Amino acid sequence: MRARSLYGWTGRLARVDLSRGTCHVEQLNSRLLETYIGGRGLAARLFLDYAPGTGDPLSPGNVVVAAVGPVTGTAIPMNSRVHFVFKSPLTGGYGESSMGGSWPSFFKWAGYDALVILGASEKPAYIVLEREGCRVEDASQLWGLDAYDAEEELVKMYGVSTARAIVIGPAGENLVRYAVVTHGSPRLGIGRGGQAGRTGLGAVFGSKKLKAVIAIAEEKSVPVADEEGVKDLARSLVKKLSEKGIVLRRYGTMAMLDIGNALGFLPTGYWTRTRFEGLTAEKINSEVVRGRLACISCPIACGRDARYRLNGRSGRVEGLEYETTYALGSLLELDEPNAIAYLNDLADKLGIDTISLGNVLGLALAAREKLGLDIPSGKPDVEVLAKLVEDIAYRRGVGKILAEGVKAIAEKLGLEELAVHVRGLEPPGYDPRGLWGMYIAYATSPRGACHLRHMAYIIDIRGLAGDSRSLSKEKIMAIVEWEDRMSLFDSITMCKFSRDVVHFEEASQALAVVTGLDYNVKLVREKARLITLLAHYIERNVFGRAASYDRIPARLLEQSADGKAPAPRQLVEEMLAEYYRARGLDAEGRVKLEELRRLGADI
CATH class of the missing domain: 3.60.9.10 (Aldehyde ferredoxin oxidoreductase, N-terminal domain)
Structure with a gap:
């Protein structure tokens, strides 16, 4: 061709x-x-x-x-x-x-x-x-x-x-x-x-x-094989997405804040508790959100246009999103939407990942004495936090070590038992003590603690494979299925918030009408599995970071301060082994090269 x-x-x-x-x-x-x-x-x-x-x-x-x-x-x-x-x-x-x-x-x-x-x-x-x-x-x-x-x-x-x-x-x-x-x-x-x-x-x-x-881009078009087929499919998907996306349209991703409080998975006080009543979706919406924003081609518009006023300053920022609000809000026990929006704006201007940033700040507050920080305990002062953010961006003073991330901070200061990360990546806003499927998701994602690769939080919240605080072979199979489907989303490419409408069948249809090739459902499933395994292959085989890196932080295997019991360690280990079997990895967590080649990989 x-x-x-x-x-x-x-x-x-x-x-x-x-x-x-x-x-x-x-x-x-x-x-x-x-x-x-x-x-x-x-x-x-x-x-x-x-x-x-x-x-x-x-x-x-x-x-x-x-x-x-x-x-x-x-x-x-x-x-x-x-x-x-x-x-x-x-x-x-x-x-x-x-x-x-x-x-x-x-x-x-x-x-x-x-x-x-x-x-x-x-x-x-x-x-x-x-x-x-x-x-x-x-x-x-x-x-x-x-x-x-x-x-x-x-x-x-x-x-x-x-x-x-x-x-x-x-x-x-x-x-x-x-x-x-x-x-x-x-x-x-x-x-x-x-x-x-x-x-x-x-x-x-x-x-x-x-x-x-x-x-x-002077011209904004892409040639497709079946123009009428693309138009028909687009109309159908837009209608379904608009119907399914009502909550996202109203609250953005902030609806997860209320769900996290209700089910007890909202990380609070640097992973010591699982609920934070100081923030709600309605509070965020009423105090700082002034409108909706959408990516190109999106009928849902889950983005928020926020305006804040704080200590004589004002500003505008895209947000607030759930992940940023958890990381710069509940994780730090900061309950003021205007203060969170200001920190979000500062991080965006300086170019810092808010999830990792919030985790770094949380660890810094928990280990303030070892870091030599003269910060009183209790609710943090937003101005003190803002200065730390700037120090991180410019690597000034204590910002030099904070710029390295949670794993490096813990290794340097002997805080391994306190630090929360997997493979060096700080987790998003889903405490696995409330959503047990996230133990497997965090442990096995090739890039480190991640909620988007397997969507295990959705599996748990919706009870798609048993109770949210359970682990079973059924749940592992659901995690593997969703992992493959999310690999497909990341490759065709589509936003994962189309997950309730776009399944393998719809993805297959989209590929067929756009490319003109015979992307039937069976073939698309095989491609998705290949793409999933390819990322694992790079991390586990090429970089040599296999089973020994599939480890949950010690803090998340202990009971939280508000009484949320963890999954039994032995059960987590058993389900990790079950994931290896279902995913087609060997006992050491490595990808079998013959399986990649069977699926069509040219390596």
């Missing part, structure tokens, strides 16, 4: 060598696209070619791969997502992060399925992507700007209607190991933005002196 006969895919990859300041457009093999689909699948496969030689994640040898899917940029709803794969500077292992907003669609419309970034520049640089080609430009005038200012300057330079830029802030420039790559400054008015938030992609950009990547 020739590149120009592809539907859905552009068939083009931009390969950038920052050490040489060059960018070349290459054709992607059609078999590669058909096998790995796009997004996470394609990014992981392209990364695998370089993974053994990546070395130090902050060295020029690390490689960043970004990829979108065949559905991205089409009329199929909720498709504007891009997936990044790299070696994580936070965990030292498999790094991946997904981003929504508008940049993924502009990247696709600019004419690319994937971007590979090699080497490191001697001076600040940014990458320009457009249909006519790609190039590396000098970013010296942008270096030192916060994320909002840098994005605004670039987008206005190239045109708000035709350009979108992803950028790093000062945290990325200063190699904070949980720095993000972001877009969507609220001052630009371009709708909902997005962040590649987890595992430290911003620090990798910073180590390469890469400030930004801008995609320029």
Whole structure:
């Protein structure tokens, strides 16, 4: 199949060598696209070619791969997502992060399925992507700007209607190991933005002196095989998503705050308790939320437009989302929406992952004496927290060690029994003592503690495989099934909030009408399994981080201060072994190479 006969895919990859300041457009093999689909699948496969030689994640040898899917940029709803794969500077292992907003669609419309970034520049640089080609430009005038200012300057330079830029802030420039790559400054008015938030992609950009990547799209269309089929499917999905998305539309992700309090899984007081009555979805909505924001192609609009006033200052931020509110709110026992919104805004400007940030601040408060912090116990002062955030971004004083993340802090100060992380990644807002499926999800995710790979929290909350505080073979099979389906979402690409409408059948139909290929349900399930195993293969086989890394933090295997009992340790170990069997891993948690090849992998 020739590149120009592809539907859905552009068939083009931009390969950038920052050490040489060059960018070349290459054709992607059609078999590669058909096998790995796009997004996470394609990014992981392209990364695998370089993974053994990546070395130090902050060295020029690390490689960043970004990829979108065949559905991205089409009329199929909720498709504007891009997936990044790299070696994580936070965990030292498999790094991946997904981003929504508008940049993924502009990247696709600019004419690319994937971007590979090699080497490191001697001076600040940014990458320009457009249909006519790609190039590396000098970013010296942008270096030192916060994320909002840098994005605004670039987008206005190239045109708000035709350009979108992803950028790093000062945290990325200063190699904070949980720095993000972001877009969507609220001052630009371009709708909902997005962040590649987890595992430290911003620090990798910073180590390469890469400030930004801008995609320029004069034409906003993607050729599809069956235009009427795409329109019909899109209409059907939009209707169903609008009906199913009522709660998300009203409260955004903040509805999870009330569910967490009701079921007792809301991490509070740095993982000592499982409920925090000081925050509710209605309180957040009434005090700071002023409107809704949507990614391109989304009929739900789960994003929030928030305005805050605090201690004589005011501001506007995209938020609040559940994960940020848990991390900067309940985890720190901070119950003021305006204060949380301010910290959210500060983190976004500086370019810091709010989940990791909240966990770092929580550990710092719990270990204030060892860190030499003169902070009184009790409800934290938001101004003190804000100064710590800035110190982290600029690596000033105690910020130098806090910028390294929870795992490094714990190792340096002897706080391993107190620290909460898996594989070096700090967890999102789901205490597994209230949702036992999350023990397996956290332990086995290739990138570390993650809720999005398996959606085990949904399985538990909805009782899809037994009680929320139970573990069984039935639940393990449900976790494996959802893990595969989420791998497919990350590859075609679609937002995971379409999970109640888009199943394997609908995904198969979307791929068929967009690409014109026979993506039947059986084949799509096999591709999803292949993509799932590929990420495990990189982490467990290539990087050698297998069963010994599948460990739950000690604190989460103890009873919480408010009486929430953990799953028995032996049961967790038994269900981990059951997961290995169901997932097709060997007893040491490694992927069987023959299984990858059986599923069509060319490795």
